[in-house]
Amino acid sequence: MRHVAVGAASPIPATGALLAQQKNPSLRISRLHRRRGNPFSEGSRELFDLAGQGRIDVFFLGGAQIDGEASINLVRAEGRRFPGSFGSAYLYPVVPRTILFREEHSKRVLVPKVEFVSARGDPAALLTGKALFAWQKDKRRFRLESVHPGHSAAEVRENTGFGYDADGVAETPSPSKDDLLLLRGAVAREIARDYPEFARRVWS
Amino acid sequence: MPPDYSLPAMEVVRALIRRKAKNLRLLGVPVLGMCADLLIGARCVAEVESSAVSLGEAGLAPRFTEAAEKGEIKIRDATCPAVHSALQASEKGVPFMPLRGVLGSDLLKHRDDWKVVNNPLNSATDPILLVPAIQPDVALFHARWADHAGNVWIGRRRELATLAHAARETFVTYEEKRSGDMLEDELLAPGLISSTYISATAKAVRGAWPLGIPEVYDIDDAHLARYAQAAKTREGFERYLDEFVWSKKKNSLPA
Numbered sequence: 001m002r003h004v005a006v007g008a009a010s011p012i013p014a015t016g017a018l019l020a021q022q023k024n025p026s027l028r029i030s031r032l033h034r035r036r037g038n039p040f041s042e043g044s045r046e047l048f049d050l051a052g053q054g055r056i057d058v059f060f061l062g063g064a065q066i067d068g069e070a071s072i073n074l075v076r077a078e079g080r081r082f083p084g085s086f087g088s089a090y091l092y093p094v095v096p097r098t099i100l101f102r103e104e105h106s107k108r109v110l111v112p113k114v115e116f117v118s119a120r121g122d123p124a125a126l127l128t129g130k131a132l133f134a135w136q137k138d139k140r141r142f143r144l145e146s147v148h149p150g151h152s153a154a155e156v157r158e159n160t161g162f163g164y165d166a167d168g169v170a171e172t173p174s175p176s177k178d179d180l181l182l183l184r185g186a187v188a189r190e191i192a193r194d195y196p197e198f199a200r201r202v203w204s
Numbered sequence: 205m206p207p208d209y210s211l212p213a214m215e216v217v218r219a220l221i222r223r224k225a226k227n228l229r230l231l232g233v234p235v236l237g238m239c240a241d242l243l244i245g246a247r248c249v250a251e252v253e254s255s256a257v258s259l260g261e262a263g264l265a266p267r268f269t270e271a272a273e274k275g276e277i278k279i280r281d282a283t284c285p286a287v288h289s290a291l292q293a294s295e296k297g298v299p300f301m302p303l304r305g306v307l308g309s310d311l312l313k314h315r316d317d318w319k320v321v322n323n324p325l326n327s328a329t330d331p332i333l334l335v336p337a338i339q340p341d342v343a344l345f346h347a348r349w350a351d352h353a354g355n356v357w358i359g360r361r362r363e364l365a366t367l368a369h370a371a372r373e374t375f376v377t378y379e380e381k382r383s384g385d386m387l388e389d390e391l392l393a394p395g396l397i398s399s400t401y402i403s404a405t406a407k408a409v410r411g412a413w414p415l416g417i418p419e420v421y422d423i424d425d426a427h428l429a430r431y432a433q434a435a436k437t438r439e440g441f442e443r444y445l446d447e448f449v450w451s452k453k454k455n456s457l458p459a
Contacts, residue, residue, distance in 0.1 A: 043362030048285035081272035084256030087284035090305035120308035197261050
């Protein structure tokens with residue numbers, strides 16, 4: 001993993017990527033939509049050109065809906081319109097490690113089948129506010145990997161609209177003391193520049 | 205039009221609303237934000253082609269969302285690199301550009317202008333998407349500087365250069381006029397769009413407000429949040445227009 005790109009409206013992935021960089025300073029992180037010091041000099045197409053060449057190793061995608069086939073929907077559901085697909089239709093299949101993330105873990109979001117496929121691909125993982133799922137490419141099916149502290153496997157099953165495998169489910173490790181110090185210090189300061197609202201909500 | 209983070213010509217957007225522009229077709233390069241939401245809410249827009257319309261951290265674009273849900277505007281959903289590639293095709297004067305990815309997306313089902321072909325240079329199976337060139341009638345954005353030679357400086361926002369190269373006409377508002385010819389300055393020249401592509405320029409001080417220009421003035425987050433809240437209802441949106449668009453008060457000066 002050499003180059004992580006973080007897209008629009010992604011404060012949580014940006015936080016994770018910056019924490020990883022604190023521990024591995026050679027990791028390159030390109031955060032789109034930085035208000036100052038945008039990572040690109042060739043305009044907003046440069047990210048996609050980099051990805052097309054295989055120069056982006058990791059990207060993050062969310063979804064208004066995410067389904068058991070790992071397809072994401074950023075366009076419309078239940079009569080409601082969402083912003084749109086952004087670069088997902090291209091980046092998901094093109095970037096080798098795409099991590100799906102969504103803080104809300106509910107049957108409203110995690111559905112059996114999305115109403116509109118903005119993008120499909122083979123994700124590296126799906127991370128929610130309750131749990132971490134691994135993707136089994138051969139079976140095209142998620143496997144529950146770990147449940148976050150304070151939540152249970154039964155609660156995850158109850159709140160997930162799609163079927164998935166689950167055996168030997170672990171508890172997601174909590175951040176270490178050192179990680180928390182980094183998160184609340186250098187990482188929080190950096191995130192607050194681009195996501196002032198998010199930083200206020202989480203760290204103040 | 206560019207999105208909120210890439211030099212939007214907000215002063216012109218307000219002027220278009222005051223002139224009661226109708227049936228505009230907006231192209232997001234590659235997405236859209238508050239400019240589009242204002243124009244849609246003011247019923248200036250018939251069609252939107254964009255990879256997304258959003259107010260970023262301030263949330264959904266409320267007037268776009270309602271117009272889309274009620275079917276009041278036509279929407280052609282795209283994906284960012286398809287817009288960039290389609291403009292690059294026009295820039296080069298070729299009819300289409302190939303693009304990787306996208307093949308599994310439902311976007312294809314709604315875009316009969318996009319075609320999937322087998323890579324003609326490869327005898328093996330290798331499907332690839334072709335997107336047709338887009339030549340916008342008008343490119344519209346705001347620049348930090350214009351000069352007496354008619355060049356405009358947009359810095360690293362090179363997608364605006366591609367847009368200007370592709371469009372039939374390009375209208376640019378600017379923050380400050382510089383004397384002389386920026387093409388003769390080695391440091392400024394790489395951030396320019398040369399006058400070859402520019403139809404007309406006009407001065408608009410704080411012309412991007414409430415959005416920003418890097419290192420000149422920041423996005424007015426409080427104003428954007430206020431707009432996002434107000435525009436959730438038609439009445440709130442109308443009140444916003446009364447205060448910041450219809451009234452003659454100098455709305456783009458700092459508070």
